Amino acid sequence: MNATSTAQSEPTESTTAQTPAPKSRRRRRIKITLGVTALTLVAAAGGGYLWLNAISDAKNLGVSDCNAVTPEVTATPAGTATADDQRAVCRTLRSMKDAWARHDATAYGDQFAKDATYTSYVGTAYQGRRDITEGHRALFDGFLKGTKLSDSWLSIRFYGPDTAVATSRGDTYEGGEPKAADLSKTQTYTLVRQTDGTWCIAAFQNTKRQRVMERISFLFSPDTRPAAEK
Template structure:
């Protein structure tokens, strides 16, 4: 590629994605509900069979069965009394059937009252639409450093 050729914009602007965005919002809402109710099956529900995840500890998990096992252990253990609020920050449709979504996470207490005023973590989701349903193909969690 020559320097005169600008890089392409990859955002799909040819499709109305309102229903797709709503479906991705449901994925994020289900994830929040699963985390707050210690439901590992719901937490894993939207992941493809061959999904990969890098969790907040930087551990790479491959495959839905591995992810479910990790979710079971975490929600029964150190995450059992943890609560969160997730915000869908952005969704970009790279193709009509591929989306990149950013989710912000803030800790709450058991009643949903915010503990973190700012997002303590941001997750990048790669979602693929297959047979009319959105599946998480990959998720990458990144902790946001506290100010000061």
């Protein structure tokens, strides 16, 4: 065989580069298919999240005026609470809110019992008035600087004449006050009557509402839905 026929029978370097091997083509097709599948799944998950978020508004939004809540009263041998007691409870909650707006940590802490507990929505547990006061002094100078409180009251329950539990939707905000539907936290205040007749907060629990997770729970386990949300 002469050199000319050998050159013709052997593929040139340029021909080899232009014709990928079958295995390379298959690998490339697999990568493209996996990439398209991943993008489709991401888009579907994102669309599903947005849809769930859009239908996750709470139905029970409460009222902005604490005094407008119809209280639930449980009688005990010691007696029952009165309308004046509700006004006094609401006055304490209003004083707390006003102190926050002024960023007055001392006045804010004064609305809590000396041995009060305070659990923030990130899970921080404050123990006692001093802890609550100093923690919020730092927050007012830092993360929460310039913020105010917004509340929409869901219920007030009196257990005898000296104990009350108030629940609300609430949030911090800057600028215009948000609508009740936009408040992102659910809060519980336990208040007790002091010896001078005034009321103070003995315990506070703040929980961030996970809108989408709540809606998923309702969809897959309908019995988890509260009566007020049906």
